[in-house]
Each structure stands twice: as structure tokens, then as C-alpha cells.
Amino acid sequence: MNENRQIVIIVTIMIIGVVLLAKLFMIQVIDDSFLRRAERNAVQRIVDYPYRGLVYDRNEELLVYNNPVFDLMVIPKEFKVKDTIRFCELFQIEKEKLIEKYTAAKKYSWVKPSPLIKQISTTDFARIQDYLIDYPGLFVMTRSVRAYPDSIAANALGYIAEIQARQLERDTLNYYSQGDYIGHSGMESQYEKILRGKKGAKYKMVNVRGVDKGSFKNGALDTASIAGKNIQSTIDIALQKYGEKLMKGKKGSVVAIEPKTGEILSMISAPIYDPNLLAGAAYGKNYKVLVTDSTRPLFLRPIQAKYPPGSIFKVVQSLIGLQWGVINPNTTLACNKSLVACHNHPNPVNLFGAIRNSCNPYYYQAFRMMINQEKSTNTYIDTQIGLDEWHTAVEKFGLGHEMGVDLPYESGGSVPSSKLYNKIYGEGRWKYSTIYSLSIGQGEMLVTPLQMANLAAIFANKGYYYTPHLVKAIDGENGSIPEEFTVKHEVGVDAHHFDMVQDAMAQALYGTATRAIIKDIAIAGKTGTAQNPHGEDHSVFVAFAPKEDPKIAIAVYVENEGWGGRAAASTASLMIEKYLRGHVERPELEKYVLIGNFGD
Structure with missing residues (x-):
């Protein structure tokens, strides 16, 4: 029985196979309708x-x-x-x-x-x-x-x-x-x-x-x-074009912000390149040229370059010291150059004079008063406690971390805490004399130009900021921007402390940045010189204007141009005038910046 069943199965399979082969022969050789249908039905x-x-x-x-x-x-x-x-x-x-x-x-x-x-x-x-x-x-x-x-x-x-x-x-x-x-x-x-x-x-x-x-x-x-x-x-075309004109042939950054909103009015990264180079059939060739350029034109300096803030950070130190009650407007200290180098100016100075004249020894002493408050009898522990409290206060100013600007690859900079120095020197093996350079914005502290422009916005707003951003509206819809750009950030310093600081910043221009003065427009600003271990120092300037009702806050970095009162302050002043007036009435200063011979 089993053998008969096997024979039946084999015969059945063979018959099915023959039928299928015959059908395929009909389709492929004799009947061309399927071919015609395939030609018609290709999708x-x-x-x-x-x-x-x-x-x-x-x-x-x-x-x-x-x-x-x-x-x-x-x-x-x-x-x-x-x-x-x-x-x-x-x-x-x-x-x-x-x-x-x-x-x-x-x-x-x-x-x-x-x-x-x-x-x-x-x-x-x-x-x-x-x-x-x-x-x-x-x-x-x-x-x-x-x-x-x-x-x-x-x-x-x-x-x-x-x-x-x-x-x-x-x-x-x-x-x-x-x-x-x-x-x-x-x-x-x-x-x-x-x-x-x-x-x-x-x-x-x-x-x-x-x-x-x-x-x-x-x-x-x-x-x-x-x-x-x-x-x-949020970009203003006229301001952006003018700023790029001023920064042509230079290296550095310009960031201008509307203080009351955090909207970025201008963001310039120099060297500048034509964006049309990376559009169209020549993209590959042009990209190779740009990416291998030693001046790094594709490097977005405003959010990726990190520099010491220099003397501009003295304003932050002043505000934290005032809020903590460690110093007050009448706190007067000697300009003791044996502590740290300084330039010639009236001596001694109160806080107003320290900001106006950018007195390094004043901030050496004031910072020590902030860090060593005798919260421990052990000097090393006391310094660690003070530094960490200071670190927390500084971070509220948008420093030491990414701000959250709507651009990829943002750097957060660096505000050192005790963890860093414990790692470098060992726990309990460092004290104030190790970290005093932080008092004047040097040492291990690093910031981005965007963070510095945001500091200028904080000084203008008397204690708050909105995260800087580049989007104003999406498809013309009000309220369409991401919610995080509408959140008000308080820095933890009472508004009344900013009054004297703003006045001192306005007067500082007459001592360190006379080129930045604009007739009939009150500017509050601060110069800085960011130390550069690889060559000439960088020229830095932050400002806001008009002083009484600020419409623009700005930070300018011009690399390898030294003193902030020349390259950076001159550039910032022209940008402010262009934005507020719509034109510039100082052709001689414009020529000075365009030529770029800042040693004179």
C-alpha cells in the first residue's frame, strides 16, 4: 500500500510540473499578451x-x-x-x-x-x-x-x-x-x-x-x-552687512542682541565667506577650499571660540560682591601693584573708580574678600567653600554652560569650581593665591562671544536675560517660536545694584575707550584684553545703548589686536550708531576700522 501511495504522489507532482511548464511556454513563447501588458504596466x-x-x-x-x-x-x-x-x-x-x-x-x-x-x-x-x-x-x-x-x-x-x-x-x-x-x-x-x-x-x-x-x-x-x-x-540685514564690512580682513566675532527680547540682531564670524559658495554644483570644490583654509572661515567663532573674558568680567565680580554684601559702592581699596600689575590711575579707588579705571589690584582684594569669608578655620577648605559659592553665582549669568542658542555645536565655555583645582593640585592643596587670576577674568575661565554679548544684555536689563536666539517667527505666526526663548532668566542680583555699575560703565569710556563715544547717544561699555598664549592678545569690548533705554547690547572680539579701546571699541561704537541712527556720522572712525591699523 505504501509503495502505491508513493507512486501516486510522484505521478501527481510530475503532472503538475508538466502543466506549469506548458503554461510558462504559452506565456513566454506563444502568447505575447503578457509581454505587451508588462510594457504597458511598468510603473x-x-x-x-x-x-x-x-x-x-x-x-x-x-x-x-x-x-x-x-x-x-x-x-x-x-x-x-x-x-x-x-x-x-x-x-x-x-x-x-x-x-x-x-x-x-x-x-x-x-x-x-x-x-x-x-x-x-x-x-x-x-x-x-x-x-x-x-x-x-x-x-x-x-x-x-x-x-x-x-x-x-x-x-x-x-x-x-x-x-x-x-x-x-x-x-x-x-x-x-x-x-x-x-x-x-x-x-x-x-x-x-x-x-x-x-x-x-x-x-x-x-x-x-x-x-x-x-x-x-x-x-x-x-x-x-x-x-x-x-x-x-531676528537678523537685521543692514546691521549685518555693515558689521561684515567692518570685519573684512580681520579675525574675530561680533554679536549684537536686543536686550529686552534676546533677539540676535547681528552675528558675525570673521573671516567671512560668501554663502553662495556652498550652493549649487560647485559645492564640493568650494567646501574643500574653505575647510582647508588655515583661517577657519567655517568655524563659527561667536558660539564656538573660547577666550578669557578679561577685564569685562570685573563688572560681574562687582555685582556679585554687592549682592553678597561683601563690598558696597563706598568700599575703597588701594591700587597695590605688588599684588598684581595695573596701569596708572587715581589711587586709592572706590567701586565706581575701580570699574571706571579697571583697577586690577582692587579686584584682587575684593575677590579674596568674596572667596575667603572665614566659613572654615582651614584656609584651604574656606577657599573651596567660597569658590563653589562664587561658581554657582557666576553660572546664573549664563556662563560656564551652553546657553541654548538655536544653532548647533555651541560651546559652553568654562567657569572653574573646586573640582577642577582638586583634579589639578589635589584636594586641600590649593588656596586663594592659586586662583587669584580669576579675579580679573583670566586663568582657567573661558567664555564665548555670545556669552559676552549676553552679559551686556544683562547689564542693560539690570539683572535678567532671555536666551539669545535667531528665530523671530515661523510662517509669520506670532508666538510660534520655541517656548524656551520666552523664559525670563534672573541672575540673582537686585536691580538697584546695577544703577551705579551702569554709571561707572558709561564713565569708563572716557578713560579707556574714547573712540567709542557717540555724540547724543549715551553708551555704557567696558573694554578688555583677552590674553592669548599663541600670539598677540585679543581686543574685547562690550556695551549697550542708549544707556537709559537700551535697544542694543553688543560684544566685539578682534583677534590679535591687543587693547580693547582700539579695534573692538571702535567697531562696536560704529555698529551701535548704525543700528540706532540708520547711518554713521563719523567717517574718520569708519576709515580707521576699515584700514585696520589699530597700532596707531
Whole structure:
């Protein structure tokens, strides 16, 4: 019985096999209807890329727009070229590059489209479009690249480029595909999800020769792309352009903030480059030049460069000392140069005089009074307690940590605590004489230019700030900016302590920064010189104006230009005048800054 059953099973399988083979023979050899149907029913999916959102300045002037370009796509299975030399001449591509691209396309997929020539301009597309019909397997996909009408704010705005492998791996929503463009830096990266929009898709019928046979199912499955949302930035085009003009040929940073809102009016990172260099077909070549430039134009100095704050930090020391009650406006101390070097000025000085004249020995002594308050009989422990309390107070000013500006790759700077010195020297093995350089903003303390501009905003606001930011509105909607930029941060110092400090900062210009004085505009400011172990010191200046109703707070760093009263103060003063008046009435000072011979 078992043997008969096996024979029946084998015979049944053989009969089924013969039937299937006969059917396949009919389909493939005798009946060509399936072939004709396949030719008719090949469906090609074409991605409909959305227009990226536009970026405007605070006055609704256009900063970034889209420029249409065309990607020439190839389907390797269908692509045929009889005369390679003529093809290369028509499409302006080298033979080796053509072979390289076609080989990569075949490796990706024999039947799916891949880019053959990217970012063809409208002019070049008009020249080649009549020849496309001669080359089966080719079609054009419309894309867009960024363009910049005023060629400013390159580092703040950022750029877009092809998505990288590591970015694709992090794309958990599978929005992107290889070859897509994505924000790589600046606002383009920070607001990628808002700016990018939503892709659509179109399905069309093509035969095996690539001939378009019309839409699939009359477009029932097609989806339209949705353009990205527009962003109104806080940048003021006129101020940004003027600042970049002043910083041309220099290295450093300028950050200007509207104190009452935290809106960044200008963010300049010098050396400056044209953002159009990183848009379009020449991106790869230009990026290589910029990234290998020894002056580091792609380095966003306002949020990534770290410097000692220098004498500007004396204002913070004054405010903390006043709040703690360790010093008061009448506290008078000798300018004892045996403690720390200082320049000549009236001696002794009270707190007002110390700020006005930037007296180093005054702050050496005042800082020691703040740190060593005899909370322990052990000097080492007492210093550790005092430093950690001071560290907590300083951090409230937005120092020692990332501020949360809406840009990627922000540095937090450094405000040392006892942990750092315990690590360097060992616990109980350091005291005030080890850390006294912090009293005048030197030593292990580091800040970014953005943090310094925010200090100027705090001095202007008498004790509070809003996190500096570059977005003012999204698609014109009020209240559309992230909530964190509307939170008021108090620094823990009573407002009345700022009155005398503001007065002293206003008078300081007459002692250390006379070039910064503007007729009929009261400025409160403070010069600084940031020590640079690698060469000439950096010129630093912070200020706000008008003193009684501040509209702008600013920090300027000009690298390797020494004393803050020259390069930095002059630049800041011109920026303030430009913003408040709309024009500059001091051509001689403007010429001085543009020439850049700050030794005179």
C-alpha cells in the first residue's frame, strides 16, 4: 500500500510540473499578451521634492531663497548611448565621470533611477532638454538649491548639502533617501524639520524603453509635495552687512542682541565667506577650499571660540560682591601693584573708580574678600567653600554652560569650581593665591562671544536675560517660536545694584575707550584684553545703548589686536550708531576700522 501511495504522489507532482511548464511556454513563447501588458504596466515612482522654506530678516527682507536646478537621472537597464563622445560634449561631462556615475548607478539598482549629473542650471537645462529624447533611460528631476541675495550671515544661516551616511542611519522616520539634501549647519540644520517641507510622489506608466505612457491610475495615487515653512529671523540685514564690512580682513566675532527680547540682531564670524559658495554644483570644490583654509572661515567663532573674558568680567565680580554684601559702592581699596600689575590711575579707588579705571589690584582684594569669608578655620577648605559659592553665582549669568542658542555645536565655555583645582593640585592643596587670576577674568575661565554679548544684555536689563536666539517667527505666526526663548532668566542680583555699575560703565569710556563715544547717544561699555598664549592678545569690548533705554547690547572680539579701546571699541561704537541712527556720522572712525591699523 505504501509503495502505491508513493507512486501516486510522484505521478501527481510530475503532472503538475508538466502543466506549469506548458503554461510558462504559452506565456513566454506563444502568447505575447503578457509581454505587451508588462510594457504597458511598468510603473515608475517620481519623488516630488518640496520647496524649502524661505528665510527673512527681522524687517521681512529676504535672506535665503530657492534657486531651481535639475538632476539628470538614469535608469541603467534602459540607458543607451551610441556615440559617447557626442554625449559627453552635449551634457558637458567627462567620459571618466560618466563611466563612474553609470557604474555607481548599476551597482545601486539596474532598474531604479540614480543621479547621473546633478544640479544642472536653468541655462544648461534649456540647452540640453531637446536632446533628452535621443537617449532612452534618461529623465530630469527638478530640485532646488539655496541662494543668498545679499551674500551675508553665512555661518549663522548655515548651508544644505547631500545627506551623509551617519545622518541616514539616524533617520528613524525614514524621511530621507540617499542623494537628498539636508541642513548641515546653522539655522538650516537647527530648523531642518520646519524648513524641509513634505515630499510628494507621482506615479507614471512607462514601457521598457522608458517612453512615458501617462499617469498611473489617472493620478489617484499621486501626492503633492508641501513646501517648508518660512522663517523670519531676528537678523537685521543692514546691521549685518555693515558689521561684515567692518570685519573684512580681520579675525574675530561680533554679536549684537536686543536686550529686552534676546533677539540676535547681528552675528558675525570673521573671516567671512560668501554663502553662495556652498550652493549649487560647485559645492564640493568650494567646501574643500574653505575647510582647508588655515583661517577657519567655517568655524563659527561667536558660539564656538573660547577666550578669557578679561577685564569685562570685573563688572560681574562687582555685582556679585554687592549682592553678597561683601563690598558696597563706598568700599575703597588701594591700587597695590605688588599684588598684581595695573596701569596708572587715581589711587586709592572706590567701586565706581575701580570699574571706571579697571583697577586690577582692587579686584584682587575684593575677590579674596568674596572667596575667603572665614566659613572654615582651614584656609584651604574656606577657599573651596567660597569658590563653589562664587561658581554657582557666576553660572546664573549664563556662563560656564551652553546657553541654548538655536544653532548647533555651541560651546559652553568654562567657569572653574573646586573640582577642577582638586583634579589639578589635589584636594586641600590649593588656596586663594592659586586662583587669584580669576579675579580679573583670566586663568582657567573661558567664555564665548555670545556669552559676552549676553552679559551686556544683562547689564542693560539690570539683572535678567532671555536666551539669545535667531528665530523671530515661523510662517509669520506670532508666538510660534520655541517656548524656551520666552523664559525670563534672573541672575540673582537686585536691580538697584546695577544703577551705579551702569554709571561707572558709561564713565569708563572716557578713560579707556574714547573712540567709542557717540555724540547724543549715551553708551555704557567696558573694554578688555583677552590674553592669548599663541600670539598677540585679543581686543574685547562690550556695551549697550542708549544707556537709559537700551535697544542694543553688543560684544566685539578682534583677534590679535591687543587693547580693547582700539579695534573692538571702535567697531562696536560704529555698529551701535548704525543700528540706532540708520547711518554713521563719523567717517574718520569708519576709515580707521576699515584700514585696520589699530597700532596707531
